Amino acid sequence: MTIVKSLLLFCLAALAEIGGAWLVWQGVREQRGLLWIAAGVIALGAYGFVAAFQPDPHFGRVLAAYGGVFVAGSLLWGVLVDGFRPDRWDLIGAAVCLAGVLMIMYTPRP
Structure with missing residues (x-):
């Protein structure tokens, strides 16, 4: 159950961080305005809170592992939201x- 909780938290964190960055991007680069930027900043802040609920007590381990989720999640976001088509090297x-x-999060340790 702990692994399932951890994986769900990683997915929620990715949604908050990637979604927040996308909102800021839209606000600035696509000139959608300050409300988009503000929503992005709030989502990015929420990411920090979600990450803090990971069951593993080691900040460095959680953040290092989350980096992999962020990479895969960013590609998936691009596919679902921006029409991006990853090539085989992306995948x-x-x-x-x-x-x-x-390996980082779920390998048995003494």
Whole structure:
């Protein structure tokens, strides 16, 4: 159950961080305005809180593992929201990153 909770928290964190960055991007680069930027800043702040609920007590481990989730999540966001089509190297890279998440977070330790 702890692994499921951790994976769900990683997904929620990715949604908050990637979504927040996308909102800021839209506000600035696509000139959608300050409300978009403000919503992005709030979402980015929420990311920090979500990450703090990870069951593992080691900040460095959680953030390092989250990096892999962020990579894969960013590519998925691009596909779902921006019409991005990843090539095989994007997909292989994301798979390597996700394998790193599994090794960093869920490998049995003494």
